[in-house]
Amino acid sequence: xxxxxxxxxxxxxxxxxxxxxxxxxxxxxELIRPEGVISDHMRLRTYECxxxxxxxxxxxxxxxxxxxxxxxxVVRACAEHQVPFVARGSGTGLSGGALPHADGVxxxxxxxxxxxxxxxxxQRAVVDPGVINLDLTRAATPHGYYYAPDPSSQQVxxxxxxVAENSGGAHCLKYGFTTNHVLAAEFVTPQGDVLQIGSAAPxxxxxxxxxxxxxxxxxxxxxTSTTVRLVRxxxxxxxILVGFESTDQAGAATSAIISAGIVPAAIEMMDALAIEAAxxxxxxxxxxxxxxVLVIELDGAGVEVGQEYDEVERLxxxxxxxxxxxxxxxVERALIWKGRKSAFAAVGRISPDxxxxxxxxxxxxxxxxxxxxAEVSERSGVRVANVxxxxxxxxxxxxxxxxxxxxxxxxxxxxxxxxxxxxIGHGGSITGEHGVGIDKAAYxxxxxxxxxLDTMQLVRCAFDPDTxxxxxxxxxxxxxxxEVPGRHKGAHPLQEAGVAEVF
Amino acid sequence: MTxxxxxxxxxxxxSAGTAPAPDTWAAAIRSACSDVREAEDSDLVDGVAPSLxxxxxxxxxxxxxxxxxxxxxxxxxxxGRGTKMxxxxxxxxxDLVVDxxxxxxxxxxxxxxxxxxxxxxxxxxxxQQTLAAGGQQLAVDETVDGGTIGGALATNATGPRRLFxxxxxxxxxxITVVRADGVVAKAGGRVVKNVAGxxxxxxxxxxxxxxxVVTEAIFRLHPLPETQxxxxxPVDDPQDALRLVQSVVHxxxxxxxxxxxxxxxxxxxxxxxxxxxxxxxxxxxRTVGELLGATSSAAGDRPAGWGSYPWGDGRTGLKLTFxxxxxxxxxxxxxxxxxxxxxxxxxxxxxxxxxDPDRVPAAVxxxxxxxxxxxxxxxxxxxxxxxxxSVDVWGPVPALDLMRRVKDRFDPEHRxxxxxxxxxx
Numbered sequence: 001x002x003x004x005x006x007x008x009x010x011x012x013x014x015x016x017x018x019x020x021x022x023x024x025x026x027x028x029x030e031l032i033r034p035e036g037v038i039s040d041h042m043r044l045r046t047y048e049c050x051x052x053x054x055x056x057x058x059x060x061x062x063x064x065x066x067x068x069x070x071x072x073x074v075v076r077a078c079a080e081h082q083v084p085f086v087a088r089g090s091g092t093g094l095s096g097g098a099l100p101h102a103d104g105v106x107x108x109x110x111x112x113x114x115x116x117x118x119x120x121x122x123q124r125a126v127v128d129p130g131v132i133n134l135d136l137t138r139a140a141t142p143h144g145y146y147y148a149p150d151p152s153s154q155q156v157x158x159x160x161x162x163v164a165e166n167s168g169g170a171h172c173l174k175y176g177f178t179t180n181h182v183l184a185a186e187f188v189t190p191q192g193d194v195l196q197i198g199s200a201a202p203x204x205x206x207x208x209x210x211x212x213x214x215x216x217x218x219x220x221x222x223x224t225s226t227t228v229r230l231v232r233x234x235x236x237x238x239x240i241l242v243g244f245e246s247t248d249q250a251g252a253a254t255s256a257i258i259s260a261g262i263v264p265a266a267i268e269m270m271d272a273l274a275i276e277a278a279x280x281x282x283x284x285x286x287x288x289x290x291x292x293v294l295v296i297e298l299d300g301a302g303v304e305v306g307q308e309y310d311e312v313e314r315l316x317x318x319x320x321x322x323x324x325x326x327x328x329x330x331v332e333r334a335l336i337w338k339g340r341k342s343a344f345a346a347v348g349r350i351s352p353d354x355x356x357x358x359x360x361x362x363x364x365x366x367x368x369x370x371x372x373x374a375e376v377s378e379r380s381g382v383r384v385a386n387v388x389x390x391x392x393x394x395x396x397x398x399x400x401x402x403x404x405x406x407x408x409x410x411x412x413x414x415x416x417x418x419x420x421x422x423x424i425g426h427g428g429s430i431t432g433e434h435g436v437g438i439d440k441a442a443y444x445x446x447x448x449x450x451x452x453l454d455t456m457q458l459v460r461c462a463f464d465p466d467t468x469x470x471x472x473x474x475x476x477x478x479x480x481x482x483e484v485p486g487r488h489k490g491a492h493p494l495q496e497a498g499v500a501e502v503f
Numbered sequence: 504m505t506x507x508x509x510x511x512x513x514x515x516x517x518s519a520g521t522a523p524a525p526d527t528w529a530a531a532i533r534s535a536c537s538d539v540r541e542a543e544d545s546d547l548v549d550g551v552a553p554s555l556x557x558x559x560x561x562x563x564x565x566x567x568x569x570x571x572x573x574x575x576x577x578x579x580x581x582x583g584r585g586t587k588m589x590x591x592x593x594x595x596x597x598d599l600v601v602d603x604x605x606x607x608x609x610x611x612x613x614x615x616x617x618x619x620x621x622x623x624x625x626x627x628x629x630x631q632q633t634l635a636a637g638g639q640q641l642a643v644d645e646t647v648d649g650g651t652i653g654g655a656l657a658t659n660a661t662g663p664r665r666l667f668x669x670x671x672x673x674x675x676x677x678i679t680v681v682r683a684d685g686v687v688a689k690a691g692g693r694v695v696k697n698v699a700g701x702x703x704x705x706x707x708x709x710x711x712x713x714x715x716v717v718t719e720a721i722f723r724l725h726p727l728p729e730t731q732x733x734x735x736x737p738v739d740d741p742q743d744a745l746r747l748v749q750s751v752v753h754x755x756x757x758x759x760x761x762x763x764x765x766x767x768x769x770x771x772x773x774x775x776x777x778x779x780x781x782x783x784x785x786x787x788x789r790t791v792g793e794l795l796g797a798t799s800s801a802a803g804d805r806p807a808g809w810g811s812y813p814w815g816d817g818r819t820g821l822k823l824t825f826x827x828x829x830x831x832x833x834x835x836x837x838x839x840x841x842x843x844x845x846x847x848x849x850x851x852x853x854x855x856x857x858x859d860p861d862r863v864p865a866a867v868x869x870x871x872x873x874x875x876x877x878x879x880x881x882x883x884x885x886x887x888x889x890x891x892x893s894v895d896v897w898g899p900v901p902a903l904d905l906m907r908r909v910k911d912r913f914d915p916e917h918r919x920x921x922x923x924x925x926x927x928x
Contacts, residue, residue: 119826119828120753121749121753121827121828122826122827122828123752123827124826144753165698166698166702168696168698172696176669176673177696177698179672179702179705180669180673187902189905195901195902195905196901196902197901197902197905199824199878199879199880199901200826200878200879201824201825201826201829201851201852201874201877201878201879201880202665202670202824202850202851202852203659203661203670203709203822203824203852203880204824204880204901205880205882205897205898205900205925206897206900206901206902206903206906206924206925206926207706207709207710207714207906207909207910207925208672208705208706208708208709209706209902209905209906209909211672211702211704211705211706211708212701212702212703212705212706212909214702215698215701215702216701232752232753232754232755233755234755234757235755255615258615258617259614259615261638261726261727261729262726263725263726300757301755301756301757301779301783301786301787302786303782303783303786303787304757304779304780304782304783307780307782307783308780360694360696360697361694362613362615362616362618362693362694363615363616363617364613364615364616389696392694392695392696393616393694393695393696394696427692427693427694428692428693428694428697429692429694429696429697429698429699430699431697431698431699432694432696432697432698433696433698434698435698436698436699436700440699444699444700447692447699447700448689448690448699448700449689451686451687451688452688452689452690452700453700454686454688455680455682455686455688455690455703456690456700456701456703458909458912458913459701459703459706459909459912460701461912462905462908462909462911462912463905463908474700
């Protein structure tokens with residue numbers, strides 16, 4: 001079992017588990033080139049964490065298949081021997097969703113990175129799971145198209161990981177998330193069966209299984225090919241950097257823009273501390289002395305973007321902006337975005353350690369919640385830098401601490417948790433785009449009651465009755481799936497031992 | 504109370520036909536809900552007669568009713584305003600209709616947050632009216648007059664504006680359902696951006712009431728456009744229609760809808776809806792007018808038939824899907840098979856209808872082959888039960904086994920809308 005306090009500890013695996021793993025490894029070595037099967041202890045360490053580095057578990061085995069066939073065969077072997085497996089794309093996730101299982105196999109899709117089809121005439125592309133998000137947009141751009149979901153890590157994160165996490169990005173205010181841009185997938189079930197779910201055309205008949213799979217954080221199976229929607233590049237894009245004296249003003253301007261019936265492609269906010277960090281890191285030259293900046297991007301048909309710009313300019317001014325800069329060409333736009341996109345990493349310049357939080361509130365609650373965060377910060381003495389997608393209320397408070405100071409890490413964790421409670425208290429969510437993973441599984445019961453979680457578990461049991469696909473993630477309590485249609489056959493040993501609840 | 508063993512028997516039989524006589528369970532339903540009555544002819548579910556109709560007034564009452572139904576092994580079909588009861592296959596059995604039309608309130612329109620929370624029995628048009636007062640809209644079309652939110656979700660009924668905002672799956676952000684066992688569950692929430700837990704809402708969309716009864720839903724909203732304009736051009740050659748649609752699809756004019764109307768008797772047309780600010784719409788309408796050619800014309804009113812399905816009484820309605828470049832072949836095949844067609848050429852989701860029941864099987868076979876070649880499907884959406892029984896309504900459904908496993912978990916006794924959905928689910 002893994003503990004949730006940051007340092008995961010592996011219990012010694014049982015004899016049966018060792019045999020099962022050995023069998024899976026044998027099978028993997030029959031199928032996959034030698035470099036693609038890793039069991040050497042030192043080399044396994046490379047894979048012991050994803051983008052959330054304070055959770056570490058060394059996997060028992062790493063396989064890096066070349067294609068879907070190899071991947072499915074490894075999953076089949078796992079199913080046969082009841083060996084847990086975890087899928088991993090580029091390993092950039094921020095919730096520990098790809099944290100390995102100590103007795104399990106880590107299946108890495110990084111070698112499956114071919115763009116299979118690019119069909120701008122149909123507004124579709126078919127890609128392997130290891131294809132890097134930005135590479136798809138780069139391939140589509142010469143045809144006048146792009147792939148809309150753009151997580152900040154888009155230069156390195158993979159489409160497979162995006163599908164698992166239902167990744168968003170700065171532009172999802174207008175364009176939606178991964179789930180709104182995926183139409184079909186080749187999908188390996190936890191039994192190792194290869195299925196087509198969805199279709200390149202919309203509205204495939206039957207249940208929307210793909211809708212359940214996208215964002216399920218690898219707990220329902222592994223996607224080995226994805227058919228995505230490509231979006232037409234807009235005629236005009238304008239990016240505006242606006243300086244305000246306070247986050248209250250910036251928040252009021254955001255509300256005014258939305259109330260005016262404008263849906264910008266993005267509205268991002270950074271507070272003074274986040275700006276300070278970005279300046280230190282990338283010298284983005286944001287308005288001096290700003291208590292908050294907004295990065296607003298308008299896109300669409302030329303005439304309307306022009307009109308909307310005039311209105312946004314006015315609304316920002318009316319709400320107290322003291323400086324506005326407009327960028328219309330890609331180079332200038334990139335300069336404005338540089339500060340925002342570097343914000344997480346930049347915080348490293350002003351604090352040795354930090355926690356990236358990801359919570360959501362109804363946008364109108366922004367001023368209230370920011371005030372409450374400031375109070376929590378003041379009370380605890382823990383500094384919090386705020387970076388967020390203001391348009392859709394997705395907060396990324398960066399909780400700063402110095403791990404070399406005793407108790408600082410704990411204090412930061414406390415503040416981070418208090419921020420999530422604020423989000424839940426305002427009818428929001430514990431995660432807008434980073435996922436639940438291992439990091440927030442314990443918070444799920446604060447957002448959903450037992451019946452809600454049980455109902456989600458019905459889906460899990462339909463897909464993965466043996467719970468071998470990324471076990472221990474998303475849901476707080478290990479659960480077992482009863483037999484369909486629910487006849488009880490005496491208690492499961494784990495239930496008797498009090499380790500798991502039978503569902 | 505039905506024992507688990509007996510429930511297993513029921514599920515294997517695929518029907519609750521062995522349920523006890525109505526008088527022994529009617530009392531249980533009546534005690535769960537104050538508004539319960541004997542079913543009448545107008546309560547037939549696609550020709551199948553229920554015994555009782557319960558009209559609960561709250562999620563809690565729906566839960567009570569479904570608990571009582573579970574205890575007595577009753578088959579249950581949920582209903583909103585009953586405008587699409589002939590969609591899908593007739594149920595193999597129905598003891599009880601759960602009518603959610605009394606749950607017709609818009610619970611909250613949070614304009615600043617661009618969301619609405621509504622009960623499932625609220626009429627779509629009433630919801631739109633409430634939202635319009637705040638300058639906003641739920642960006643879907645009322646394709647069947649007078650229907651409810653719950654019914655639209657269950658049938659995934661969509662129209663022209665899916666080009667702009669997607670379909671129900673792209674707008675639903677939170678849901679409350681009551682399961683077959685009466686348990687109330689929520690998923691998602693009232694914020695647009697939320698990746699906590701499984702997206703149960705998407706599973707419900709288009710499921711024809713076979714997984715759970717939806718009682719409340721929360722949607723993301725869009726601002727109401729200041730102005731709308733339609734640019735329409737007559738077309739009579741399928742490949743010309745494809746070429747015109749492609750020219751608009753790949754333009755940067757940001758159309759809200761691109762519809763093709765293609766009656767068997769001809770001539771057909773392509774209509775493009777532009778919505779937004781007045782100056783912008785005028786400019787974009789000119790751009791689209793140039794793309795569609797000299798015979799196109801612009802109007803401030805919707806063209807005849809816009810946003811409605813091309814079928815009425817007695818006709819058999821089909822839903823055809825395809826990737827965008829398949830449009831020409833689909834239009835040609837529709838005319839050859841005697842199918843009137845209308846729908847979203849800009850997304851590859853169109854609807855067709857066949858008047859002569861005898862021509863339905865051949866039309867379905869032909870259209871299905873053409874749509875499959877273009878990576879889509881042909882489904883018989885609506886029609887007389889006799890016709891639906893004469894054809895394969897759904898066509899090939901990949902991953903059907905996995906869908907059955909989902910059904911088995913949500914409704915192990917197969918009591919919710921049994922038989923209405925794919926593969927006899």
